């Protein structure tokens with residue numbers, strides 16, 4: 752989804768072990784495969800700061816990686832600590848919205864339950 756001005760997450764939840772749900776203030780019910788979020792980590796360890804190239808090798812990320820804690824960062828994002836110990840990634844609301852894989856956001860059918 753494209754994030755409109757002033758729209759923020761109002762609640763985070765989980766739908767089974769592998770799906771993170773994000774409720775947005777405009778009523779959008781976002782869904783994310785948690786491993787896809789881990790693979791999309793925007794931190795300097797996972798993305799080359801200069802080239803923007805993703806340096807994280809998906810083969811090194813466990814299939815069952817899970818968030819262990821999610822903390823708000825200011826008024827613009829969240830920081831996720833993962834079960835593999837990685838905790839440096841900050842996902843801005845805009846990034847989260849872009850990564851949303853709920854059915855309306857993904858023509859090919861969305862995140863399975």
Ligand SMILES: [Zn+2]
Nearest residue numbers: 792794797840
């Ligand atoms: Zn990272």
Ligand SMILES: [Zn+2]
Nearest residue numbers: 781851853856
């Ligand atoms: Zn969505």
